[in-house]
Amino acid sequence: MAAAAQRKNNWFAIGISIAVVVVLVALGAIVVYLNNQANDAGPAPQGEIINSETGAISFGDGDDTVAVYVDFMCPICNDFEQQYGEALKQAAEDGKITLEYHPISILDRFSQGSEYSSRSAGAVFCVAEDSPSKTLEYMETLFTNQPAENTTGLTDEQLATYAEEVGADGAASCIADGTYGKWGVAQAKQHEIAGTPTVEVNGKRLDLQKGEIQEMLDVIS
Template sequence: MAVAKKSTNWFVVGVSTAVVIVLVAIGAAVWWANSLATGPGTAPQSALVDKDTGAITFGTGDDVVDTYVDFMCPICGDFEDQYGEQLQTAAADNAITLNIHPISILDRYSQNTKYSTRAASAMYCVADKAPDAALGYFNSLFTNQPEENSVGLSDDELASLANEAGAGAAADCIADGTYKTFVASQTTKHDIQGTPTVEVNGKRLDLQAGEITKLEDVLAKAGTAGSGADGDSSDK
């Protein structure tokens, strides 16, 4: 007896194919969402900013100083009080290259407003939209530094300081938080455990072990030597 040939159930095939397509689409969507969450984010389009390292660069000297700062960190404020003017003067004289890295490790100290991330993003906004005002804005963020465990400055206040520094063009960028993801990616990329973190000619200094003297040697060479620091660093 001849065996009847089974007919293909095209409805089942169609449903199965549709399910596969939906699953592939969902997988792609999840991958895309994860890549957005963990990606480097939008990089500032400024000649001042190295898009790979996140450094906002001043000066062209042979000796290179990198500082990683969190705008909520009080010890970073102390560091800037003690060394900021000397570093900036040396950079202006092209006696050093000063790379400033705004990073974010202290969001937990701003009552859920993520001030560290917002302030660092605002710093990149100014470097992008008004590079001539970047250093003035950097100094203003420390002059007006909020206390830890406060809500920090609002976005409107950050924009107001930018306007005072001559960077009114950065207001929309600050309001949008354009560089928040970029800040997070740079913080992770450089493995920042405490602030300030300081590197001299590519070598990370152990400030608690007194290696701040290596920075002071560079400043002395540049003719802007200061009084030195107490060596107690790093909010964590």
């Protein structure tokens, strides 16, 4: 009897151990799944001016590449565009540089839960994919109508309306669906961007406070 009881206890202990292992494996799988979901950027935007791996939207074909990382909720990015945007676009048009814009999202926390930074970055990718020639104009429109920080920002309907106003009618459904809503966050992580605007020339990050962007423009002008 004692031996039988001991065997029963052993099998009970084994059963409990197996159940615990199964539960731990299941929990681990859930954690991995949730992490993958959080880091999943969704479908990659495609198009003649979009690099689907780096997230760059490119203009011009100059030998030197100037990459500008912007968040459309960022007022300093707006100031940067007002001060340097035209000169950079002209340099790209003249073939002096390849100008890359990277719409990213690091300021969702300043849009009262509406994730405006992510939605506006996604909207720019929608326009770049649908109507490449309208992309710069659309970006300018977003900066012209930039919402203040700590507001909900523009609605998806407004973002789509502005796309239609610049002639990118086909981007409206992409914007409404939030097709590229996760791309801005993913690109910020991929390129390790903690503040905007961030500017790189041929991969070298500039110190904007030291006027290095103006020095670069003076050299190419």
